[in-house]
Amino acid sequence: MKKISFKLIFAILCISIVPVIYSSLFLGALMDPYGKVSHLPVAVVASENNSVLKSIETNKLFDLKHETNTKAEKDLENGNVYAILKFDNEFNNDLHQFPVQHKHPTITMVTSEGLGYTTTKILKNTMTQFVAKANLELGQKIPILPTTNSPKLNNANILALKNVEKHPVKNNGTSLAPYFFSLTSFVGCIVISQFILQAISKKKVSLKKYWIIEFLIPFIISIVQVALLLGANHYFIKIQIDQPILIIPFFILVSATFISIIVALNKLIPGLGALIVLLLTMLQTSSSGGTYAIQLSGHLFKTINAFLPMTYSIDGFKKLISLNSTNLSHDSLILVGFFLVGQLILLLAYYKHEYRQTKKEISTNAK
Known part of the structure; x- marks a missing residue:
């Protein structure tokens, strides 16, 4: 009788804590995904370093991996990274010459919704916010040309963010x-x-x-x-x-x-x-x-x-x-x-x- 009572009490206790364990595990795993974006592996393809890339690294926006374009594409295909940031060969030149040429230096972000629809949205939102902030800072630093046709660069969107979706989902x-x-x-x-x-x-x-x-x-x-x-x-x-x-x-x-x-x-x-x-x-x-x-x-x-x-x-x-x-x-x-x-x-x-x-x-x- 004692054995039966012990087993019954043990079973009741186990059943009683199931909601606690389940809620703790599930909510604990998803408690703050935006706070851990810096842990997401993202490949970087850039022929040379630049101030914008340095800012991304300094702010620890993502877990960056510097790779060649071929390696980055393969890693995205295999799910080893969740996005690729590509900086054109002319990125630095376009950034420095923007007051004169007005050609927007462009960052291309390649993502894969097939790897994770919600994760991709988080990546895009994070990068969009970063570019918006970077444009405000650049607009204050880049000098305005003393001509009547000069744009108001302190209010301009200097950087352009382009998104390429590799595996879109419906x-x-x-x-x-x-x-x-x-x-x-x-x-x-x-x-x-x-x-x-x-x-x-x-x-x-x-x-x-x-x-x-x-x-x-x-x-x-x-x-x-x-x-x-x-x-x-x-x-x-x-x-x-x-x-x-x-x-x-x-x-x-x-x-x-x-x-x-x-x-x-x-x-x-x-x-x-x-x-x-x-x-x-x-x-x-x-x-x-x-x-x-x-x-x-x-x-x-x-x-x-x-x-x-x-x-x-x-x-x-x-x-x-x-x-x-x-x-x-x-x-x-x-x-x-x-x-x-x-x-x-x-x-x-x-x-x-x-x-x-x-x-x-x-x-x-x-x-």
């Missing part, structure tokens, strides 16, 4: 699709594990039957979930997908990985495993970089990010949905790694809870 829903495809797939696998497996699980079975019942059948059901989700998207939700064929096998890999991890934890630690899966869900919601770039979160969330399977499913879905990329090798290999870890844990669960118990019963009956 709306915020399209940008969030990689996150929600991942999250709903994970939740769907939890439902399969918690409810359907309870009805079909059997004791005292061989390893082969155990694997079929505990993993293969749930995995097949998860494929049905994937088919229904993609069908609903095609006919009703209508999120445009750049790689509609390739997303099918990748989605199946994601589902296999999720169901492998969830089932394994539930089987290895009955009861407590469900709480661990719930905690994993909360961590992935806050730390997988699905809504904002992970660089806009705190250090703890950035550290956790690399160890979450949804981090890599979201990255892969971004490439297939908005970035028109087929470079999935990195994400796929890591997901396969998570899948294999889940399979090893499931094997351990079999030998711990099924195989030993069966041998013990056989030995008892033989006596």
Whole structure:
């Protein structure tokens, strides 16, 4: 009776703090994204330094990486940077000669909404505000020519900011699709594990039957979930997908990985495993970089990010949905790694809870 009471109290306590943990993690991760813009990696392409670039560096506007144009374009494509700032070869000359030539020195900002719609908006707003402030300062410094045709340079927009969008997305829903495809797939696998497996699980079975019942059948059901989700998207939700064929096998890999991890934890630690899966869900919601770039979160969330399977499913879905990329090798290999870890844990669960118990019963009956 004491054991039952202790378990009941422990369960109630765990359930009671779920909202606290969930709110703390999610709100903590997104508490001040604008305050962490300086952590966003941005490539700089400039043939020579200039006063404007020095000001960006001094103000620590972004985490700048000086690169060649080719390297910068590749890094933006791969999501290693979130934008590129390009200064023309004539930028310095145009800046110095502006009182005479009136040619605006131009900064070109290349962004990719496919990497993060909200993150891109933050980058654009930050750069727009910086250019506005820089124009005020430059207008006060640049001398006005003593001619009747001279513009009032102290009130002029001297710098020009040009934006080039590399991977535009239709709306915020399209940008969030990689996150929600991942999250709903994970939740769907939890439902399969918690409810359907309870009805079909059997004791005292061989390893082969155990694997079929505990993993293969749930995995097949998860494929049905994937088919229904993609069908609903095609006919009703209508999120445009750049790689509609390739997303099918990748989605199946994601589902296999999720169901492998969830089932394994539930089987290895009955009861407590469900709480661990719930905690994993909360961590992935806050730390997988699905809504904002992970660089806009705190250090703890950035550290956790690399160890979450949804981090890599979201990255892969971004490439297939908005970035028109087929470079999935990195994400796929890591997901396969998570899948294999889940399979090893499931094997351990079999030998711990099924195989030993069966041998013990056989030995008892033989006596």
